[in-house]
Amino acid sequence: MDLKQLNAFIAISTLQSFSAAAKTTGLSQPSLSRLLKQLEGELNVTLIDRYHRPLQLTEAGQFFYDKVRTLLTELDTITSMTKRLAAPSSTLNIGFVPSVLYGLLPDIIATLKLQDPDIEVNLKDISSYQQIEALKSGEIDIGFSRFSHQDPWIQQILLRHERYVVALPKAHPLAHIPEQRLIDLANNRLILYHQTHLPAQIADSSASSKTDGKVITVNTETEPLLHLFAQYGITPFTTTKVSDLQVALGLVAAGEGVTLVPASLQTVRTEQISYQRLIHENVTSPIYLHTLKDFIHPKIPDLLNATYQVYERRGITYRRQQFV
Numbered sequence: 001m002d003l004k005q006l007n008a009f010i011a012i013s014t015l016q017s018f019s020a021a022a023k024t025t026g027l028s029q030p031s032l033s034r035l036l037k038q039l040e041g042e043l044n045v046t047l048i049d050r051y052h053r054p055l056q057l058t059e060a061g062q063f064f065y066d067k068v069r070t071l072l073t074e075l076d077t078i079t080s081m082t083k084r085l086a087a088p089s090s091t092l093n094i095g096f097v098p099s100v101l102y103g104l105l106p107d108i109i110a111t112l113k114l115q116d117p118d119i120e121v122n123l124k125d126i127s128s129y130q131q132i133e134a135l136k137s138g139e140i141d142i143g144f145s146r147f148s149h150q151d152p153w154i155q156q157i158l159l160r161h162e163r164y165v166v167a168l169p170k171a172h173p174l175a176h177i178p179e180q181r182l183i184d185l186a187n188n189r190l191i192l193y194h195q196t197h198l199p200a201q202i203a204d205s206s207a208s209s210k211t212d213g214k215v216i217t218v219n220t221e222t223e224p225l226l227h228l229f230a231q232y233g234i235t236p237f238t239t240t241k242v243s244d245l246q247v248a249l250g251l252v253a254a255g256e257g258v259t260l261v262p263a264s265l266q267t268v269r270t271e272q273i274s275y276q277r278l279i280h281e282n283v284t285s286p287i288y289l290h291t292l293k294d295f296i297h298p299k300i301p302d303l304l305n306a307t308y309q310v311y312e313r314r315g316i317t318y319r320r321q322q323f324v
């Protein structure tokens, strides 16, 4: 069994067609067919049912496909990491989710450049989950995100928990109330904007509480804002889902509803939006830094230092950590 056979099998199975696989792999259809036959011969198993159009995996083929695809993705990661270890890029490629760009990220980058004027930084707007793939492929060296990731290739540092604030239209009856409670917002339209949901285990970790020996399920909500409400047993009256944070704040500005955003966003559209604190201290959004376990770009310690310097300048409490 060799890589050529495995790659041919993955291409045929993914595209469900010999001709499409021939186009993407650059191999002829007879070559692909021969590689597949060799593989099936070695396994003594039929992997693909040729009589179906589009082509279909057999049950054993589906099992083999899932396992081999994971293996080949890992091999890509290993190859890309080996190349980077041998010759690290001089540019530090940083992935970030948009909400951190409104916060301290520009200040952190400016601090980093002040200390190391020759550093080349490349910033890429990438969602939390895509950052993990981008780290593995080498597209980015480090990622700032709002979600924790458990992945054998990845290590993470929790920088801090940032409090959420309520964003209300200026004309809203609650707009001038300084300390808000989630329960008072429940009758409004809540605007949801997260593209990434919490993994089910995280939602489940607050799922059960014991009362008089009975376990009560309270929160299995994975949408991040609904999860926060559900922690207090609250379900908002109505919700609207939009594509991103900017659109959500645009709708609030237009009087279409209310939302919760990390506190660093409260400088956006202040002519139309009133931002108010919440009384609940644990209604927060974490900020994580992720990088690979086995390859730390040489400039990452400088980036961490710059982050902590910005925290010190702004009086933000933090616990100094390092990647290992």
Ligand code: BEZ
Pocket (backbone or CB within 6 Å): 100, 101, 103, 104, 105, 108, 144, 159, 160, 162, 264, 287, 307
């Ligand atoms: C922060 O708000 O803590 C933060 C924002 C962007 C990058 C790093 C940290």
